Amino acid sequence: MEPVTPSEGWGALHLFYRVDRERAEREPGGAKRVLDAVASLEADEHQALCFAVLGHKADFGVMALGPDLARLQAFEQELAAAPLAPSWSYVSLTERSEYTSDEERARQRLYPRLPLKNAICFYPMSKRRDPEANWYALPFEERKQLMEGHGRIGRSYAGRVLQLITGSVGLDDWEWGVTLLADDPAVLKEIVYEMRFDEVSARYADFGPFFTGLLLEPPEALRRVGLAD
Numbered sequence: 643m644e645p646v647t648p649s650e651g652w653g654a655l656h657l658f659y660r661v662d663r664e665r666a667e668r669e670p671g672g673a674k675r676v677l678d679a680v681a682s683l684e685a686d687e688h689q690a691l692c693f694a695v696l697g698h699k700a701d702f703g704v705m706a707l708g709p710d711l712a713r714l715q716a717f718e719q720e721l722a723a724a725p726l727a728p729s730w731s732y733v734s735l736t737e738r739s740e741y742t743s744d745e746e747r748a749r750q751r752l753y754p755r756l757p758l759k760n761a762i763c764f765y766p767m768s769k770r771r772d773p774e775a776n777w778y779a780l781p782f783e784e785r786k787q788l789m790e791g792h793g794r795i796g797r798s799y800a801g802r803v804l805q806l807i808t809g810s811v812g813l814d815d816w817e818w819g820v821t822l823l824a825d826d827p828a829v830l831k832e833i834v835y836e837m838r839f840d841e842v843s844a845r846y847a848d849f850g851p852f853f854t855g856l857l858l859e860p861p862e863a864l865r866r867v868g869l870a871d
């Protein structure tokens with residue numbers, strides 16, 4: 643299989659599934675299929691964060707991340723062989739920011755290592771192109787200044803929230819995927835609320851659906867959603 647590797651950044655797949663309970667009962671070995679797929683993805687130098695989704699939008703979620711889009715697509719196919727019915731997905735690439743020139747920060751954003759916190763929140767967002775609030779019509783200097791205000795709020799959550807912004811312009815229905823990891827779920831709510839008052843979000847942002855889940859070691863995540871062999 644020829645690798646498909648972006649010249650910069652990694653691919654990110656956010657995959658959401660419902661457990662097909664009838665199939666799981668009929669065909670034992672479903673959990674093992676998922677665990678084998680995750681282990682083999684990780685052996686190929688990619689990451690997979692598994693989570694038990696809260697609420698009815700999905701049961702099980704995986705954020706898969708790494709350099710080879712062909713490998714990520716193969717992983718998606720391996721999960722399709724398990725008793726999981728796709729419910730939603732999001733495709734994006736890690737990106738450096740246009741507004742920071744710090745090389746170490748850029749490296750962390752392009753090639754992140756994601757830790758296992760208690761909770762994960764994912765949502766897609768776009769910047770507005772309304773006649774009276776068009777982000778893309780602002781001069782670079784003004785956008786940069788606005789993003790500095792955003793970054794200041796973000797940095798006040800250092801150590802409490804880990805954020806990964808992945809870009810999806812030209813790849814999926816929104817412009818960015820926002821992945822937030824935290825041990826304290828209240829902090830997820832707090833940071834998003836605080837940012838709503840910041841001009842970048844208040845005036846220029848539109849948001850898609852939010853998914854929240856409990857981040858767990860893969861075998862435990864599967865047990866929690868009722869997939870155990």
Ligand code: 76R
Nearest residue numbers: 739741742747793796797799805807818820834837838843
């Ligand atoms: O890497 C950096 O620290 C540079 C500062 C920074 C940039 C450039 C930064 C910091 N963000 C940047 C870019 Mn962010 N971020 C969001 C959301 O819900 C909402 O209102 C918005 C969703 C959150 C919660 C968040 C958190 N950020 C971006 C971009 C790309 C914009 C573009 O290119 O036009 C988006 C869409 C976006 C959205 N941001 C931070 C955070 C946090 C917690 C930080 C501090 C990160 C840290 O210091 O580790």
